[in-house]
Amino acid sequence: MKKHYNKKILSLAAAALVLTAGVSAGKAMAYFTTYAEASGSAVLNLGTTTTIPDEEVKDWVKHVTIENTGEYECYVRARAYAGAEYNLDYIIGDWRDGGDGWYYYDTPLQPGETTSELQIKIDKGNAAEEFNVIVVQEHTPVRYNEDGPYAQWTAAAGTESGSTEQPENGGGSQE
Numbered sequence: 001m002k003k004h005y006n007k008k009i010l011s012l013a014a015a016a017l018v019l020t021a022g023v024s025a026g027k028a029m030a031y032f033t034t035y036a037e038a039s040g041s042a043v044l045n046l047g048t049t050t051t052i053p054d055e056e057v058k059d060w061v062k063h064v065t066i067e068n069t070g071e072y073e074c075y076v077r078a079r080a081y082a083g084a085e086y087n088l089d090y091i092i093g094d095w096r097d098g099g100d101g102w103y104y105y106d107t108p109l110q111p112g113e114t115t116s117e118l119q120i121k122i123d124k125g126n127a128a129e130e131f132n133v134i135v136v137q138e139h140t141p142v143r144y145n146e147d148g149p150y151a152q153w154t155a156a157a158g159t160e161s162g163s164t165e166q167p168e169n170g171g172g173s174q175e
Contacts, residue, residue: 045071047070047071047072048070048071048072049068049070049071049072049073049074049139049141050068050069050070051066051067051068051069051070051074051076051109051137051139052066052067052069053065053066053067053078053135053137054066054067054114055135057122060121060122060123060124061091061119061120061121061122062080062119062120062122062133062135063117063118063119064078064080064117064118064119064120064135064137065114065115065116065117065118066078066105066109066114066115066137066139067112067113067114067115068109068110068111068112068113068114068139069111069112070111071111072111072141072142073108073109073110073111073141073142074108074109074139074140074141074142075104075105075106075108075109075139075140075142075151076104076105076109076115076137076138076139077098077102077103077104077105077137077138077139077153078095078102078103078105078118078135078136078137078138079101079102079103079135079136080120080133080134080135080136081133081134081135081136082122082131082132082133082134083131085125086122086123086124086125086131086133087122087123087125088120088121088122088123088133089120089121089123090103090118090119090120090121091118091119091120091121092118093116093117093118093119094106094107094115094116095115095116095118103118104151105118108142108149109139120133120135138153140152140153140155
């Protein structure tokens with residue numbers, strides 16, 4: 001009787017194992033036999049935006065323009081640095097004083113275009129030694145929202161905030 005009882009348990013265990021394997025195999029077989037086809041193509045262009053400043057000094061005035069040599073439109077801004085004993089006065093023309101030390105060119109700069117001139121008058125005072133006036137320029141891609149194009153100057157490199165909020169001095173055509 002004991003042998004018969006062991007054969008029954010063994011048979012039920014084998015049947016349970018086969019059923020379990022069969023249920024699992026159905027899902028696995030469905031995974032391995034399903035396929036999908038696709039046709040057509042899409043071009044993904046990962047271009048860059050690059051800007052190059054051009055600076056020329058005449059009669060203690062630094063004439064600055066910035067050219068967009070990249071593939072996409074952008075906004076640009078610039079500022080100048082000199083020693084504390086030197087006064088810098090800006091003649092801005094089409095540029096706008098952002099009130100934060102930066103001067104903004106509020107028109108989107110198309111590829112191949114150059115900004116109008118930003119002039120920086122240098123008052124060297126009584127200083128006799130040589131000195132440098134360093135111009136720093138930045139660019140940011142043109143972004144769009146329901147109001148049109150704008151500049152996002154507060155975005156950090158390597159991040160995407162996804163926000164369409166515009167900074168106070170962000171420029172663009174949102175004034």
